[in-house]
Amino acid sequence: MSGPGAPASVPPQPGADSGPPEESPEQLQAFYRALYLTRQVEERLERLHHQGRIPGHFHRSLGQEGGAVGTTMALRRRSDGTGDLVAPTPRTTGALFVMGATPLEYLQQCLGRAGGPTDGRDPGPGWTDLDRGLLAPLPAMGNLVEVMAGITLALRMRGEDRVGMVFSGDGATSTGAWHEGLNFAAVRRCPLVVVVEANQWAFSTPTRRQTRIESFLERCPGYGIQGVGVDGTDTVAVHRTARKAVERARNGEGVQMLELQYYRLSGHDLDDNQAYVEPMELERWRARDPLEILRNRLLATDSDWVSRIQAMEAEIRDEVTQAEEEALASGFPQAAPEGGT
Ligand SMILES: Cc1ncc(C[n+]2csc(CCOP(=O)(O)OP(=O)(O)O)c2C)c(N)n1
Numbered sequence: 574m575s576g577p578g579a580p581a582s583v584p585p586q587p588g589a590d591s592g593p594p595e596e597s598p599e600q601l602q603a604f605y606r607a608l609y610l611t612r613q614v615e616e617r618l619e620r621l622h623h624q625g626r627i628p629g630h631f632h633r634s635l636g637q638e639g640g641a642v643g644t645t646m647a648l649r650r651r652s653d654g655t656g657d658l659v660a661p662t663p664r665t666t667g668a669l670f671v672m673g674a675t676p677l678e679y680l681q682q683c684l685g686r687a688g689g690p691t692d693g694r695d696p697g698p699g700w701t702d703l704d705r706g707l708l709a710p711l712p713a714m715g716n717l718v719e720v721m722a723g724i725t726l727a728l729r730m731r732g733e734d735r736v737g738m739v740f741s742g743d744g745a746t747s748t749g750a751w752h753e754g755l756n757f758a759a760v761r762r763c764p765l766v767v768v769v770e771a772n773q774w775a776f777s778t779p780t781r782r783q784t785r786i787e788s789f790l791e792r793c794p795g796y797g798i799q800g801v802g803v804d805g806t807d808t809v810a811v812h813r814t815a816r817k818a819v820e821r822a823r824n825g826e827g828v829q830m831l832e833l834q835y836y837r838l839s840g841h842d843l844d845d846n847q848a849y850v851e852p853m854e855l856e857r858w859r860a861r862d863p864l865e866i867l868r869n870r871l872l873a874t875d876s877d878w879v880s881r882i883q884a885m886e887a888e889i890r891d892e893v894t895q896a897e898e899e900a901l902a903s904g905f906p907q908a909a910p911e912g913g914t
Pocket residue numbers: 662664712713714741742743744745746748770772774775776837841
């Protein structure tokens with residue numbers, strides 16, 4: 574058993590849909606690349622935070638990287654505004670890279686630098702880029718479910734076969750906006766995939782203190798929608814499950830819920846030392862590192878992956894180092910002149 578009501582100390586077992594890789598080597602490589610890139614960029618940002626160089630808050634996705642990557646890889650990704658749409662949370666770092674954001678853009682954004690996606694005006698870890706199908710996170714949790722309900726309704730009414738995917742934390746599922754948005758989208762059969770990142774914490778509140786249900790999937794019958802849960806630490810399993818959910822949404826079967834079962838291995842943000850988390854529990858979940866799980870999967874298929882992984886990691890580290898140097902060399906935004914905008 575896993576999900577919110579499960580003993581928080583028991584990591585999920587790999588999902589039923591996690592058999593031997595049926596994905597192409599290129600696809601597996603793309604998974605690994607996105608996971609390692611996410612991990613690298615977040616590690617750099619954590620160091621930059623300790624140096625006092627991050628003007629906003631930063632939320633690591635440690636332990637959850639495979640959730641953002643496996644799900645969004647199932648979407649139709651384009652750069653001309655005709656692909657699927659994603660509304661991430663501030664913790665869904667990997668989704669931005671999968672949808673085409675570059676490490677330089679992401680670092681410039683988080684460092685609040687001019688030249689970045691919002692030109693240093695908003696140091697939040699996300700921004701809207703409709704060409705790539707990306708929406709900026711909203712500060713009020715749950716509200717993007719409403720926004721995405723409206724957007725996906727518009728897609729359906731225009732007869733476009735595009736799909737929306739909205740992420741929410743387990744805590745966000747307790748907001749009124751989340752429920753209202755979900756109900757509206759369900760009634761109107763919107764092509765929307767609602768991903769619940771069940772990482773067992775909302776800030777310092779454990780899931781059992783904000784809901785009595787065993788799994789967020791129990792909410793699906795109440796809204797008349799389909800839902801499926803998956804071990805979020807197993808990127809391949811996440812991807813296979815997400816692919817089916819996206820396909821169902823695209824084929825007119827209405828809202829699909831996806832519950833990603835894992836654990837928030839970091840503090841809520843980089844200013845939270847997780848003093849309220851039981852160290853042994855954290856230790857048990859650290860053993861389910863999505864990067865390690867994917868690496869082992871790849872190595873089990875072909876020993877050639879040893880050198881491929883090494884080459885990929887070296888290339889990504891160089892790419893991120895270069896992006897970090899360039900981002901740090903970017904200037905800060907200029908204040909608008911008196912009376913300007
Ligand atoms: C409506 C609303 N209430 C409270 C907050 C303050 N807040 C920001 S993040 C957070 C916890 C989020 O937990 P969860 O949804 O589980 O996401 P996670 O951080 O675990 O990814 C809270 C309570 C908010 N942003 N919006």
